[in-house]
Amino acid sequence: MVDTHHHVWDLSVRGRDWIDGRLMFGSDWPVCRLTTTYAEVTAALRELTAGLGPAERHDVFTGTAVRTYDLSVTPRPAPPQETPCA
Numbered sequence: 001m002v003d004t005h006h007h008v009w010d011l012s013v014r015g016r017d018w019i020d021g022r023l024m025f026g027s028d029w030p031v032c033r034l035t036t037t038y039a040e041v042t043a044a045l046r047e048l049t050a051g052l053g054p055a056e057r058h059d060v061f062t063g064t065a066v067r068t069y070d071l072s073v074t075p076r077p078a079p080p081q082e083t084p085c086a
Contacts, residue, residue: 021064023060
């Protein structure tokens, strides 16, 4: 049975004082699919973090995990550019 009583978190009130380098994204994937879609989960996370600056959002979704788990991150290659026909 899945508990459908959801709590709403407000990062502007609860998170701003301790967000600096200590908050990171996590999920209960694939359990969340029992009540919603992954697209809805990520949309909710984007909405919850909309008030954060770019550096803070990067930390929440990437930076904190990279530092905490000492991960090496390889930048994604740029997509191939189409060359116009001559």
